[in-house]
Structure formats: structure tokens, C-alpha cells
Amino acid sequence: MKKGSFQWMKSLNRTIILNKIRTDGPISRAQIAKETKLTPPTVSSLVSELIEKELVIESEQGESIGGRKPTLLVINSDRFYIIGLDVGAKKIRAILIDLSGKTIDKTQTLIPKPISNEDLLTLIKRTINHLTSNHDTIEVIGIGVGMHGAVDVETGSSLFAPGLNLRDIPIKKELEAEYDVPVKVDNDVRAMAFGEYWFMEEKKDESIVTVNIGIGVGAGIVLNGKIFHGKYDLAGxxxxxxxxxxxxxxxxxxxxxxxxxxxxxxxxxxxxxxxxxxxxxxxxxxxxxxxxxxxxxxxxxxxxxxxxxxxxxxxxxxxxxxxxxxxxxxxxxxxxxxxxxxxxxxxxxxxxxxxxxxxxxxxxxxxxxxPIYCSNQGAYGTAIGACALILGEIFEGDVPVVG
Structure with missing residues (x-):
């Protein structure tokens, strides 16, 4: 696994364009300008940046409406990759996906008990390293973590993991220091819920609830495309x-x-x-x-x-x-x-x-x-949802880009 260097893209217009290409590509520059109300020069300039950063590629030519055929744009799905982790009470599940959500590899590690904060963090890193050991040329641009129990989303820390009897685990801080990529940490059920939302085929303006029923019972709430956390991350x-x-x-x-x-x-x-x-x-x-x-x-x-x-x-x-x-x-x-x-x-x-x-x-x-459905994501549903946390940042929030 390559460790990329990153900077945060703060341009709202750039994010709008990137997400438009993701949802509607292949799409032309002219069509992006028309549907986003951005000026053609702005679209052209920002698309050039996205192509330079290798997040977007030119794929084919569209139908002409008079004059030259327009060049169509798509996301460069297999250029960058994301790791998702599901840290449960008994095991860690990890998955490696590309930007389209295609699974490249996955693995799981049993968690011995009792275990300390330091040993759990070491085990998480070992799981990541094992997952990527056969993919040396792959460039990972983010790591998402679905952690069971109470999570401080802002700091990316596990406040209390009841299944492991651990408190105050600095997951985000440790993983960002180790891998030099953005890390997002959320409660496991909320991560699962966002994964269900992100990868559903229907339009993205819906509000859904995912209820996880296993050893315990929790809910992840996605309102208008955003995870609802509540005042102190207790929602669900x-x-x-x-x-x-x-x-x-x-x-x-x-x-x-x-x-x-x-x-x-x-x-x-x-x-x-x-x-x-x-x-x-x-x-x-x-x-x-x-x-x-x-x-x-x-x-x-x-x-x-x-x-x-x-x-x-x-x-x-x-x-x-x-x-x-x-x-x-x-x-x-x-x-x-x-x-x-x-x-x-x-x-x-x-x-x-x-x-x-x-x-x-x-x-x-x-x-x-x-409508009531049972999830078809399987055992890696939370890990897939953890990947979606990063995808949401890339395409709909602050965008991490290779610098």
C-alpha cells in the first residue's frame, strides 16, 4: 500500500463538479455547467484540476448537437482505494474497495480478551497491513472505521467499547499518524446505515433508518444524506x-x-x-x-x-x-x-x-x-459502511486529494 500525501480541497464548486461526474457520468463539461449553474470557464478549469489529480478521466465522446462531439468525463474509479474497518466486540473485519465500491480484498482478525487500548490499536494496524500486503502498488486515500459502542465523531475516539471494556481509544489520531491519510471514525451502526444509503441505487435525497439487531440493538439515522448524530452522538x-x-x-x-x-x-x-x-x-x-x-x-x-x-x-x-x-x-x-x-x-x-x-x-x-428491507450487505456491511464515510467526504464534503 502506498501512503499518499494529502491536502484538503475546500472549494464547494469543485466538490459539486466531482459529485456530478460520479452520479451522472459519463457527462460533458457543457452538461455539467448547464445542470450545476456554474459558468463554463469555471467548470473547465476545475475539471482540468480533477484530471490532473487523476480523480477524473476523459472516457469517450458524446453525441454532437452541432459542431465537435463533446468529450465525456467519468470518475477514475480504479486509481485510488479506501479501507473500511468494522471493530466489533469479537473481531475486526477489514475491506479494501475502489472508488466505485468494488471489493478488492477483505480479511478479519479475532480480538483476544482481555485487551488494552494499545494492543487493540496494534491489532487494528496489523489487520490493515495484512489486508494491503498483497497490494503494494495500490494508493489508499482514506480509512473509515465503524467502532462498536460510544464514539466521539469529532475527535475520532472510541469513548466506550462495552464489548471490550475499553475507554478513550484515540483511533483517528493513531491511524492518521501511521498511514498519513484521512481517517473517519463513527459508531458501527451509523457506519452501516450510511453504507446502505450511499450504495443504494435510488436517488440520494431520501432519509433512511438502519436498525442493527444482533447481540444488541441500535439504529443509524441518515437524514437528507447526512448521518444524524444528535447533540452528544447518542442518536440511534x-x-x-x-x-x-x-x-x-x-x-x-x-x-x-x-x-x-x-x-x-x-x-x-x-x-x-x-x-x-x-x-x-x-x-x-x-x-x-x-x-x-x-x-x-x-x-x-x-x-x-x-x-x-x-x-x-x-x-x-x-x-x-x-x-x-x-x-x-x-x-x-x-x-x-x-x-x-x-x-x-x-x-x-x-x-x-x-x-x-x-x-x-x-x-x-x-x-x-x-418499505422494510433486510440488508444484503452481509457480515462486512459495517466495514463497507466505514468505506462510505470516506466516499461521502470525497464526493460530498471536504475532498482529500493527492498532492
């Missing part, structure tokens, strides 16, 4: 919305949080508690009689195999998810909701029930019909 902690005043104790210390009803551990606990009603359940054989080994994944696998208890639990989970999402729809009125995380793998069992519940409880016809 929807798993701790109280839905049952007489419910179970949550890891946060409160009673009856949504997370206690729909997370992977909650699904496993529900199965363990109801086994007496289904003594013939496949679950017992799958864990060789050790009830404590029943997890959410076990319930899903048993449901696939036709287990009645497991199907019942997943369908009940779908109802609770639908109730929570209905509340979310009434609060934010998103154009769509995407469900990610391990529980999303059970979509054949839960998704129809979720939609049915929202249809029953939605306040208006439009609310009832809010």
Missing part, C-alpha cells in the same frame, strides 16, 4: 427504548428495553424458557441436551429445519420488532427502514410478521406502507 440508541414496564432487566440497567425482546440473546433466552412446552423440539438435540447453549442462531437453524417452537419464537420476535419500528416510523417518518445484524438472517420468518404488524399499527396509509 433505540434498543434502549422502553416497551415493557414489567419486562426483563436490560444490560443498561433499565427494565423492559426493546433490546430485551428482540436481540439474539433475547431470542435464545425465550427458547430456553419455553422448552418445557415443546419437549420434542429439535433444539435439544442441536445442543446435545445442554439448554444453556441455545442461542439466537440455534433458534434460526432449528426453524429452518421445521422446529415449531423456533418458528413461534421468531414470529413473536417479528411482532415486537414491528411494534418498535412503528414507533420509529411515527417519530422520524423515514422513506425506508433497513434491518441488519444477525437477526436479519431470519428474514423469511420475521419480515412478513414485521410488515403485518406495521400495517396494523401505522397511523396513516403511508406509515403502514413504509
Amino acid at each position: 440508541e433505540i434498543g434502549h427504548m422502553t416497551v415493557d414496564l414489567k419486562g426483563n432487566l436490560c444490560s443498561c440497567g433499565n427494565i423492559g428495553c426493546w433490546q430485551t425482546l428482540i436481540s439474539g440473546p433475547a431470542i435464545g433466552e425465550a427458547a430456553r424458557n419455553q422448552l418445557e412446552r415443546y419437549p420434542e423440539s429439535l433444539l435439544l438435540n442441536m445442543v446435545e441436551g445442554d439448554v444453556q447453549k441455545i442461542e439466537g442462531k440455534t433458534v434460526y437453524e432449528a426453524a429452518v429445519a421445521g422446529d415449531a417452537l423456533s418458528k413461534e419464537i421468531l414470529e413473536g420476535t417479528g411482532v415486537y420488532i414491528g411494534i418498535g419500528l412503528t414507533n420509529l416510523i411515527h417519530m422520524l417518518n423515514p422513506s425506508k427502514i433497513i434491518i441488519g445484524g444477525g437477526v436479519a438472517n431470519a428474514s423469511p420468518f420475521i419480515l412478513p410478521i414485521i410488515k403485518e404488524t406495521i400495517s396494523e399499527r401505522g397511523l396513516t396509509r403511508q406509515a403502514k406502507a413504509t
Whole structure:
């Protein structure tokens, strides 16, 4: 991996042109000027800069409308690359992509426990180096990090990583010093949400919510193309919305949080508690009689195999998810909701029930019909979203360019 040197492009016009080429290319200089309301000399000058920096190339000639055929412009997608990291409670997933989002390589590293801040940072760097070890000629222009837990987005620090019991990890500072490229750090679910938004094929002016349902429950909110963080980066902690005043104790210390009803551990606990009603359940054989080994994944696998208890639990989970999402729809009125995380793998069992519940409880016809999808990004969804954090900076924010 080459370590580029960078400067920050502050020109709004340059950013507008670059993003126009990304979204509408191949496109001519004249068409850019017409659609952006910028003057032709301004467009010509800034395009020349972008070509010089190798972010844009001339691809082909368009149709003539009288006179010479115009030269069309496209993003030079395979010239620069981005690294995305998903730092979870158990492992680090890393992915290398080009500017079009094409995956070049990926890897993962298990996180030993206990681990210190310094050792985690060393492990992150080792993962990056392993990812790029076979790509010496590739020039990386940014690193995005989706970090589980609470994150200070401005400083790029992990304030608290509950799965690792670590606090105040200076991720951005360490990685920028090591690799001399811009680094953006955000909460893992917000990164996942921005990835879902960035790579969707529809127009980009929509607002979406991604709800990650796994060991815990969190949401990433994208409003009009921007991640919504809230005043102190707390926006999206929807798993701790109280839905049952007489419910179970949550890891946060409160009673009856949504997370206690729909997370992977909650699904496993529900199965363990109801086994007496289904003594013939496949679950017992799958864990060789050790009830404590029943997890959410076990319930899903048993449901696939036709287990009645497991199907019942997943369908009940779908109802609770639908109730929570209905509340979310009434609060934010998103154009769509995407469900990610391990529980999303059970979509054949839960998704129809979720939609049915929202249809029953939605306040208006439009609310009832809010599109609900399960993510298809897979295990590397957060890492892909972390790459999107950098892509958003390049094409829609302050633009890092090789100097």
C-alpha cells in the first residue's frame, strides 16, 4: 500500500463538479455547467484540476448537437482505494474497495480478551497491513472505521467499547499518524446505515433508518444524506427504548428495553424458557441436551429445519420488532427502514410478521406502507459502511486529494 500525501480541497464548486461526474457520468463539461449553474470557464478549469489529480478521466465522446462531439468525463474509479474497518466486540473485519465500491480484498482478525487500548490499536494496524500486503502498488486515500459502542465523531475516539471494556481509544489520531491519510471514525451502526444509503441505487435525497439487531440493538439515522448524530452522538440508541414496564432487566440497567425482546440473546433466552412446552423440539438435540447453549442462531437453524417452537419464537420476535419500528416510523417518518445484524438472517420468518404488524399499527396509509428491507450487505456491511464515510467526504464534503 502506498501512503499518499494529502491536502484538503475546500472549494464547494469543485466538490459539486466531482459529485456530478460520479452520479451522472459519463457527462460533458457543457452538461455539467448547464445542470450545476456554474459558468463554463469555471467548470473547465476545475475539471482540468480533477484530471490532473487523476480523480477524473476523459472516457469517450458524446453525441454532437452541432459542431465537435463533446468529450465525456467519468470518475477514475480504479486509481485510488479506501479501507473500511468494522471493530466489533469479537473481531475486526477489514475491506479494501475502489472508488466505485468494488471489493478488492477483505480479511478479519479475532480480538483476544482481555485487551488494552494499545494492543487493540496494534491489532487494528496489523489487520490493515495484512489486508494491503498483497497490494503494494495500490494508493489508499482514506480509512473509515465503524467502532462498536460510544464514539466521539469529532475527535475520532472510541469513548466506550462495552464489548471490550475499553475507554478513550484515540483511533483517528493513531491511524492518521501511521498511514498519513484521512481517517473517519463513527459508531458501527451509523457506519452501516450510511453504507446502505450511499450504495443504494435510488436517488440520494431520501432519509433512511438502519436498525442493527444482533447481540444488541441500535439504529443509524441518515437524514437528507447526512448521518444524524444528535447533540452528544447518542442518536440511534433505540434498543434502549422502553416497551415493557414489567419486562426483563436490560444490560443498561433499565427494565423492559426493546433490546430485551428482540436481540439474539433475547431470542435464545425465550427458547430456553419455553422448552418445557415443546419437549420434542429439535433444539435439544442441536445442543446435545445442554439448554444453556441455545442461542439466537440455534433458534434460526432449528426453524429452518421445521422446529415449531423456533418458528413461534421468531414470529413473536417479528411482532415486537414491528411494534418498535412503528414507533420509529411515527417519530422520524423515514422513506425506508433497513434491518441488519444477525437477526436479519431470519428474514423469511420475521419480515412478513414485521410488515403485518406495521400495517396494523401505522397511523396513516403511508406509515403502514413504509418499505422494510433486510440488508444484503452481509457480515462486512459495517466495514463497507466505514468505506462510505470516506466516499461521502470525497464526493460530498471536504475532498482529500493527492498532492
